[in-house]
Amino acid sequence: MKKFSDILKGITVGSLAGLIALIAIHSVSASSDISGKLAIPALPSKPLTINSSVDEVLALMLESDQKWNSLIAAYQLSTRDLVTNEINVQNQYFWLDKKGEWARVETDGPDSVLFVRNAATIAYEKRNQKVYFQVQTPSTFKYDGFNPRDLVTNGGGAVYLHPYGKVLPTGYYDFIYPTGIAQSMILNQAKGKENLQILGEDEVVGRKTIILSRMYRNHLLWVDVETGVVLRVQYVGEADTWQVQFEAISIEYDVRVDGSIFQFAPSKGAKKITSTEFFKTSLDNQ
Amino acid sequence: MNRTFLLSGIISFVVVLTAMLPGISYATTGTYNYVNEKDSTYTSRSGSYTSVTTTGYPSSSKHAYQSTERTFTGPNNTMRWKCKTSYATEYNFHTYIAIPYNLGVLDGGYNYTAVNTNPSENFTTPINQENYTNDWVYIGWTKGKGGSTGCYVDTDNKELYGGGLDREFWVDHMKYWPNTSPTPPAYTHGW
Numbered sequence: 001m002k003k004f005s006d007i008l009k010g011i012t013v014g015s016l017a018g019l020i021a022l023i024a025i026h027s028v029s030a031s032s033d034i035s036g037k038l039a040i041p042a043l044p045s046k047p048l049t050i051n052s053s054v055d056e057v058l059a060l061m062l063e064s065d066q067k068w069n070s071l072i073a074a075y076q077l078s079t080r081d082l083v084t085n086e087i088n089v090q091n092q093y094f095w096l097d098k099k100g101e102w103a104r105v106e107t108d109g110p111d112s113v114l115f116v117r118n119a120a121t122i123a124y125e126k127r128n129q130k131v132y133f134q135v136q137t138p139s140t141f142k143y144d145g146f147n148p149r150d151l152v153t154n155g156g157g158a159v160y161l162h163p164y165g166k167v168l169p170t171g172y173y174d175f176i177y178p179t180g181i182a183q184s185m186i187l188n189q190a191k192g193k194e195n196l197q198i199l200g201e202d203e204v205v206g207r208k209t210i211i212l213s214r215m216y217r218n219h220l221l222w223v224d225v226e227t228g229v230v231l232r233v234q235y236v237g238e239a240d241t242w243q244v245q246f247e248a249i250s251i252e253y254d255v256r257v258d259g260s261i262f263q264f265a266p267s268k269g270a271k272k273i274t275s276t277e278f279f280k281t282s283l284d285n286q
Numbered sequence: 287m288n289r290t291f292l293l294s295g296i297i298s299f300v301v302v303l304t305a306m307l308p309g310i311s312y313a314t315t316g317t318y319n320y321v322n323e324k325d326s327t328y329t330s331r332s333g334s335y336t337s338v339t340t341t342g343y344p345s346s347s348k349h350a351y352q353s354t355e356r357t358f359t360g361p362n363n364t365m366r367w368k369c370k371t372s373y374a375t376e377y378n379f380h381t382y383i384a385i386p387y388n389l390g391v392l393d394g395g396y397n398y399t400a401v402n403t404n405p406s407e408n409f410t411t412p413i414n415q416e417n418y419t420n421d422w423v424y425i426g427w428t429k430g431k432g433g434s435t436g437c438y439v440d441t442d443n444k445e446l447y448g449g450g451l452d453r454e455f456w457v458d459h460m461k462y463w464p465n466t467s468p469t470p471p472a473y474t475h476g477w
Contacts, residue, residue: 006290013291014298111446138409139468140426156474158382158422161411166426171395171414171446184421193420217419235416237392244392244416279399279410279440 037190038153048210048225054196057212057223058189061182062148064228065162070097071229073251077172079244091249092170095261100164100177101143102262107170115169116264117141123264124169124278130270133278141167148179152186159183172246175230178223185214204231205248227253366440367460369402372433376404377464380427380471381439384460385418392416394445402430402437412446422461422475432464 041059043066048057060067077090090111095104105115112127117137125132141163151160165177174181188194195215202209202222209222209231220242222232231251234242266272369379381400385393393415401408407429430437439460465471 003290006288007294010291010294010296011298014295017295136406138407138426140407140409140428144468154472155424155470156422156472158424158470158475159418160424160470161413163426166411166413167409169412171412173412174414174417180423181417184418188420217416219416235392275408275410276401276405279397 038186040149040152040186047208048223050198050201050210052198052210054198054212057198057210057228058182058186058196060228061178061223061230062152062186062228064178064182065099065164067227068229068253069099070255070257071100071176071251071253072096072255072257073176074249075172075175075246076249077244077246080242082239082243092172094168094176095257096164096176097257097262099143100162100168102257103164103168104261105168105170113169114264114267116262117167118262118264121264122167123266124275125264125266125270126278127267127270130267131273131278132266132270133273133275134264135275137167148183152183155183157187159187172233175221175233175246178228178230181221181230182228205251207231207251365442366438368434369432369437369462371464372437373431373464376429376431377466378407378427378429378468379432379437380424380463380465382422382424382461382463382475383413383439384422385413385415385420393419396441396445398425399440400426400428400438401440402428402432404429404431414446424470427465427468427470432462437462 039055040062041053041056043063044052044056044060048060071094073094075092075094077092079088080086081088090107090109093104093106096102101117102119103115103117105113107113110128114123114125114127114132116123120136121134122137122141123132123134143163146160146163148160148162159180160183161180162173162177165173165180185194185196189196193216195213197213197215199211199213199220202211204222204224208225210225212221212223213219214221218236218238220232220234220236221230223229224231229251232245232247235244236242379400379402383398395412395414395416397410397412399408399410407427409426409428411425413423413425425439428437463471463473
C-alpha cells in the first residue's frame, strides 16, 4: 500500500514539475513573439522627404504596387570581381501592366532570356540555347487577395514575396516589387536584428529618392519617394566598395503599354520543351 | 525519499514534457548547412533538426513537417528537398525556405523549382538570398499527393547573373505544409 502511495506522490510531483518547466519554456518562447512590436504607418499619401521616418519608407515599400499600374523600365546589373576589379554588366528590360499581371522581361548577355506573361500563360525562352516553354500560369503566381500589410502582421513572421514579382526571370525583381524586402526589414527590425538609417536624398534617372542604409548586410537602397520602387541598390558586404549594383537607367510609370508586347513569339528556330526540361537539374537524371 | 517515489516522479516529468513540448518546439533554434560550390561537399554541419509538429494548424491542414530528407550531388551541388509524406488525395503544399543569418561574403540569387504530382501547379522562382537573411520565405504552393519521389524542391548553386563571381550557397530548413486552402496556414515561424 505504501508503494502505491509513493508512486501516486511521485506522479503528482513529477507532473507538476513537468508543467512548471513547460510554462517556463513557453514564456521564453513567447518573449520572442514580435507581433506586438510591429507598428507600421499607413501607406504614405504624399512623397517621402528627408524628414520621413524609416518606418514610413518601409510602409511605402511594403505596398509599393499600390502606387502604379503600369511600368516600363530598364535596369543595369553590375557585378564587380573584387580581385581583378573587372565589372560585368547585364541589362534587364521590364514592361509591366495591370501591376505586373501582364509582364514582359528581356535580358541580354550570355544568360539572355525572354519572358512573357499574359492573361493565362507564361512563356520563357533561353535565347542563346534556343529553347522555350509555355504553360498555364501556376496559381501561386496569381494575386489572389495578396495583402502584405496583413501578412506582415499575421503571417507568422515569414516573408511573402509578391506573386507577380516572384515569377519574373531575374533575382532582382525584389527591387521593382520591394514588398518582400520591406517585410524582411520590418520583421527583423522588430526582433532587433536590423540597423536601418536614412542617409540622405538623391536623384536617380530624374526621380527623387531617399537613400536607405541596411547596415547589417551593408546594403544601400535608393527608394523612389513617390512609388517605393528601388531605383538603385548597392550590395557592399565586407568590401570597400559595392560588389553588386542594380540600377535603373530609365523608368516610366503609368504609361500605356501596347498589348502586343505581351504576346509571346519564340525566336526563329527555338525548340519548345517542357518546363521540367527547361529547369532541369542534375538530380532529374537520378 | 524512496526509490519508487523518485522513479515515478522522473517518469511523469519526462512524459509530461515529451507529450506537450512539440507544440512549442518551433521556437527552438534551427541549424544550417554550408555548401561550398568549389568543393561540392558538405564542409560543416551542426546540431539536429527541430521536431515535427502538427499543433496549432487549422483542421483542414492534414499534416506539417520540416523536411530533413536532403540529398546533394557534385559538382553542381544541386539540393533536393523531398516531401516525406504521401496522401491518397491532392493537397496544396505550401512551401517555405529558411535562409539563415549570415554575414560577410555576398549571397546570390538561385532558382527554386517546386514539383508535385500534379504538374499544372509546379513552379520555379528565383530567390535572392542576399535580401532575406534570417528569414523564413514563403515561395508558393504546389498541388499533389506528396511523397518523396514526386514531391520536392530543387535548387542549385548556379547563381543567377553572377557574372562568374564565386558565391556562397546557404541551406537551412524547408517546410512543406499540405493544406486544402490556397492560402498559407496561419502559423508562427521560429528558428
